[in-house]
Amino acid sequence: MIPHDAPSAQEMLAAVREWMENDVLASTEGRLNFHTRVAINVLAMVERELELGPEQAAAHAERLAALGFEDDRALAAAIRSGAIDDDPTLAVQVRAEVLASVIDKLRVANPKYLSDGRG
Amino acid sequence: MSDVDRSSALTAALSDVLGGATIAGLQRLSGGASRETWKFVADGRALILQRQREGDVRDMGVEAAVLRAARIGGVAVPELIATSADEPLESGLQNPVGAAFMILGHVDGETIARKILRDDTYAVARQRLTADCAMALGRLHAIDPAAAPGLPAIDQVEQYRAVLDTLDQPHPTFELAFRWLEAHRTEPGPMRIVHGDFRLGNLMVGPDGLRAVLDWELAHIGDPLEDLGWLCVRAWRFGSAKPVAGVGEYDELIEAYREASCAAVDVEAVRWWEVLGTLKWGIMCIIQLQAHQSGASRSHELAAIGRRVCETEYDLFLALEGRW
Numbered sequence: 001m002i003p004h005d006a007p008s009a010q011e012m013l014a015a016v017r018e019w020m021e022n023d024v025l026a027s028t029e030g031r032l033n034f035h036t037r038v039a040i041n042v043l044a045m046v047e048r049e050l051e052l053g054p055e056q057a058a059a060h061a062e063r064l065a066a067l068g069f070e071d072d073r074a075l076a077a078a079i080r081s082g083a084i085d086d087d088p089t090l091a092v093q094v095r096a097e098v099l100a101s102v103i104d105k106l107r108v109a110n111p112k113y114l115s116d117g118r119g
Numbered sequence: 120m121s122d123v124d125r126s127s128a129l130t131a132a133l134s135d136v137l138g139g140a141t142i143a144g145l146q147r148l149s150g151g152a153s154r155e156t157w158k159f160v161a162d163g164r165a166l167i168l169q170r171q172r173e174g175d176v177r178d179m180g181v182e183a184a185v186l187r188a189a190r191i192g193g194v195a196v197p198e199l200i201a202t203s204a205d206e207p208l209e210s211g212l213q214n215p216v217g218a219a220f221m222i223l224g225h226v227d228g229e230t231i232a233r234k235i236l237r238d239d240t241y242a243v244a245r246q247r248l249t250a251d252c253a254m255a256l257g258r259l260h261a262i263d264p265a266a267a268p269g270l271p272a273i274d275q276v277e278q279y280r281a282v283l284d285t286l287d288q289p290h291p292t293f294e295l296a297f298r299w300l301e302a303h304r305t306e307p308g309p310m311r312i313v314h315g316d317f318r319l320g321n322l323m324v325g326p327d328g329l330r331a332v333l334d335w336e337l338a339h340i341g342d343p344l345e346d347l348g349w350l351c352v353r354a355w356r357f358g359s360a361k362p363v364a365g366v367g368e369y370d371e372l373i374e375a376y377r378e379a380s381c382a383a384v385d386v387e388a389v390r391w392w393e394v395l396g397t398l399k400w401g402i403m404c405i406i407q408l409q410a411h412q413s414g415a416s417r418s419h420e421l422a423a424i425g426r427r428v429c430e431t432e433y434d435l436f437l438a439l440e441g442r443w
Contacts, residue, residue: 035419072289106433
């Protein structure tokens with residue numbers, strides 16, 4: 001339970017983002033306009049992370065546990081050592097779990113990327 | 120020194136280097152992590168100054184030699200007017216521009232990828248660009264590497280694995296891709312001069328097509344197909360569905376390159392280099408983020424690039440689907 005009054009962190013981010021979209025974009029051009037777009041994207045990303053972050057953290061931890069690794073560092077080291085390739089069933093499972101986490105990252109960082117221009 | 124003082128000191132130094140030419144309109148264009156770019160006019164001619172930043176250890180003299188060799192080899196490049204290496208200075212004596220530098224002829228055109236890919240002005244250029252790129256690369260790769268001594272020749276897989284380790288951000292996807300790259304290495308091609316960053320953004324394009332190949336700072340000795348694969352990396356399509364620089368198809372690139380270089384090219388080998396290029400871009404995203412985090416260049420744009428790593432991871436999974 002947090003002690004803060006309304007608005008929530010998400011609501012404050014959304015308010016700033018909407019102001020940038022509605023007012024700042026229209027009154028800037030060139031480099032400043034581009035950097036405003038980048039800033040809007042960053043705020044929208046943080047909003048998505050606040051919404052999806054907790055469930056994604058739990059899912060990521062479950063996937064690592066299912067593979068028997070403590071964190072991405074340990075999994076990366078095992079892949080590099082060749083230990084995963086020695087077991088084809090495990091290799092398939094590792095790729096599936098890693099891809100699932102990559103997709104979760106994209107759902108926060110850039111959800112459009114999952115559907116854009118994919119033939 | 121204030122910015123104004125700095126500019127007037129630089130104006131005086133440029134005049135000195137260019138034999139007393141009248142310098143006007145000095146304007147800073149961009150500041151990359153390793154160098155700054157300025158535009159100015161000397162005796163009525165538009166020129167570009169590229170000045171190395173402190174801490175960048177690359178030898179600009181090597182890059183200048185590559186530019187000269189490329190020009191002689193028929194690759195469209197900016198004319199090299201002067202460099203800090205032209206007249207060896209007595210020990211301890213600074214060159215007047217104050218850092219390693221190159222002065223280049225200015226080439227008119229557009230480098231911004233989204234404009235080249237979307238504006239009507241470049242409709243004809245888009246149709247010609249794949250062939251233009253293949254021609255430029257064919258000519259570059261035909262140059263005798265001895266024309267530019269001092270270029271590094273490091274295995275790209277080994278190099279980028281070492282770079283990734285210094286960043287201390289292990290990624291399981293990157294390790295999967297490294298394993299695949301090692302298990303599927305193609306027959307190495309002849310070792311040639313490769314540009315190392317041949318893509319929209321580093322190409323000056325006019326309404327008529329490719330006008331000049333810029334930014335040679337990553338040139339090195341390697342397999343020529345590295346340049347073709349890099350040109351096809353998804354990040355360099357800038358949202359377009361077409362694989363080659365966002366304007367062409369694989370077959371077009373390979374056919375045009377075969378005509379330009381008389382070398383048959385295996386599309387699978389190009390795809391291997393595209394996978395390596397995708398991995399390299401992912402690692403470069405972390406490097407850009409760390410330029411922000413270290414304080415070297417505080418920027419929300421650089422910070423946001425750190426969150427593009429998962430795009431390259433996703434691309435790696437798509438590229439390797441069915442090929443593991």
